[in-house]
Amino acid sequence: FDRFKERLSKTRTAISDGLTGLFKGGRKIDQELLDELEELLYTSDLGPLAGELTEDLARLHKRGELKGEEDVRQAMRAKLLAKLEGSGGGDPVMTAKPTIILVVGVNGSGKTTSIAKLAHRFQSQGKKVILGAGDTFRAAAADQLQIWAERNGADIVRQHKDNADPAAIAFDTCSAAIARGMDVAIIDTAGRLHTQSNLMQELDKVRRVIDKKIPGAPHETWLVIDGTNGQNAIRQAKEFTAAVDVTGLIVAKLDGTARGGAVFAIKDELGLPIRYIGTGESLELLEAFEPEPFVDAIVS
Ligand code: GDP
Numbered sequence: 001f002d003r004f005k006e007r008l009s010k011t012r013t014a015i016s017d018g019l020t021g022l023f024k025g026g027r028k029i030d031q032e033l034l035d036e037l038e039e040l041l042y043t044s045d046l047g048p049l050a051g052e053l054t055e056d057l058a059r060l061h062k063r064g065e066l067k068g069e070e071d072v073r074q075a076m077r078a079k080l081l082a083k084l085e086g087s088g089g090g091d092p093v094m095t096a097k098p099t100i101i102l103v104v105g106v107n108g109s110g111k112t113t114s115i116a117k118l119a120h121r122f123q124s125q126g127k128k129v130i131l132g133a134g135d136t137f138r139a140a141a142a143d144q145l146q147i148w149a150e151r152n153g154a155d156i157v158r159q160h161k162d163n164a165d166p167a168a169i170a171f172d173t174c175s176a177a178i179a180r181g182m183d184v185a186i187i188d189t190a191g192r193l194h195t196q197s198n199l200m201q202e203l204d205k206v207r208r209v210i211d212k213k214i215p216g217a218p219h220e221t222w223l224v225i226d227g228t229n230g231q232n233a234i235r236q237a238k239e240f241t242a243a244v245d246v247t248g249l250i251v252a253k254l255d256g257t258a259r260g261g262a263v264f265a266i267k268d269e270l271g272l273p274i275r276y277i278g279t280g281e282s283l284e285l286l287e288a289f290e291p292e293p294f295v296d297a298i299v300s
Contacts, residue, residue, distance in 0.1 A: 004287065005297045007279035011260030014044045015298050019076075023069040029061050037072075044261035045230035049268060053079055073299060080264060080295045087267045089248060089275030090288030091121075092220055098130075098177035099184050100210055100217035102170075104203060104244060105224035106236050107191040110252030110278055112141055114224050115186050116148035117278065117286035122184050123152060130180065132173030132187035133158035134166040134206060145188060152283075155180065166190060166202060167209040174213040187218070200243035207244065222275060224250045225266060228257040234269050241270060252278035255285070260298060 005012060018040045022033055034054050041050035053076065060066045060075055092099070101118070105111040112135070119129045131149050133142035133156060142158045149156040157173040170187050177185040187210070189203055210217050223246045225233045240246060249270065254260050254277050267274060274289040 004279070004293060007255045007285065007287075008260055008294075008297045010256070010258040011044060011254070011298050014040065014258040015261065016073075016300065018044075019069065019073060019299070029066055029068070029072065031058070034058050034061070041261060043258070045259035045265060046261035047231060047234075047265035047268070049083065049261075049264050077295055077299050080299065081291055083264050084267055084291035084295065087272075087274050088290050089273045090290070091125075092248075092275075094127075094184065094219075096214075096217070096219050098174070098182045098214075099219050100174060100177070100214060101184065101186045102189065102207065102210065102218040102221045103186060103224060103250075104189050104221060104240055104246070105191050105250075106226075107138070109191065109224045109226040109229075109233070110250075111135075111191055111224040112144050112148075112188065113281065114250050114252055114276070114278055114286065115145065115188055116152070117283055118186055118276075119148065119154045120152055120283040121286060122186075123154060127183035128155075128181065130155040130157065130173060130177050130182045130185045132156075132169050132185060134169045134173075134188045135190045136164040136166045136169065137190040137192050141188065148283075155182070167205045170206045171209050171213055174210055174217070178214075196239060200239070203240075203244050220247050221245055222248045222250055223272075224252055227251040227254040227262055227277070228259060230259050230262040230265065233262070234266060237266070237270055241272070246272060248273050248275040250274075250276045250278065250286075251289075255279040263294065 022036055038050050038054040103115055122129050133145045135141035146156055157176050173185050173187055223240050225237050249272050276286050277289050279285045
């Protein structure tokens with residue numbers, strides 16, 4: 001838990017230490033203090049929730065239920081936890097063999113890194129993992145994935161030319177996963193933004209081809225979101241969820257930002273389970289998302 005706190009320390013400093021700062025010099029709770037708290041929550045990217053939370057606190061204060069800093073902290077903790085109810089994630093139950101996981105998201109969100117981390121995670125659980133380098137739009141993405149795969153001893157299916165057919169790679173990955181008795185196949189996809197409708201059509205085709213090869217697959221489709229990008233990332237995410245049947249989220253880069261409050265806005269606005277959060281660049285820094293330790297790490 002301490003490591004987790006440490007990885008989220010920027011958001012923790014903004015919210016938890018920020019709250020301590022508000023009460024400095026023995027300040028009492030008043031509207032001015034609550035306004036400052038709202039501002040603080042807003043800059044941590046809680047979005048509309050910042051206003052909602054402080055209004056709740058104002059109401060509690062009026063009723064005489066908030067005496068000081070500790071009460072405010074407890075009330076915030078309870079409210080934030082309630083906001084994340086039902087959003088816990090972690091590993092899916094993998095009854096299918098192979099279990100096919102499709103990973104989508106815009107370039108730069110942390111998609112390739114997250115795939116490598118997932119491969120590492122599943123491998124360390126003793127599963128046999130194969131990767132599909134389906135981001136054929138960027139040869140560099142396939143190269144990066146291959147480096148990860150070689151370092152991890154995971155299998156990879158890729159093509160060596162630009163603009164290869166991503167659906168063909170997805171198909172080949174599924175075939176190889178079956179032939180080689182793999183437990184999990186994780187398939188990367190393109191994430192370019194400038195031709196959004198093409199991208200969504202391409203993702204749909206990839207999905208259909210996978211389903212044709214293995215009926216009912218992909219078993220999971222996870223969207224990677226850049227946690228430092230707050231409201232902007234949510235807007236982009238909505239384009240994906242409108243076009244693809246996303247079953248879970250990975251929020252990357254939460255270590256590098258004071259804006260980790262975005263997690264609440266993400267859950268609120270997308271209504272999907274957050275499976276994992278990325279808390280660093282190295283392989284083991286992918287945490288199964290659990291509301292309670294997360295909230296504790298940033299407010300308590
Ligand atoms: P992609 O374009 O979506 O595939 O993104 P990449 O996986 O290449 O990641 C983009 C950048 O973000 C790289 O420099 C990664 O090292 C970095 N990155 C990815 N995930 C994390 C994370 O959880 N924490 C930090 N600090 N950096 C990350």
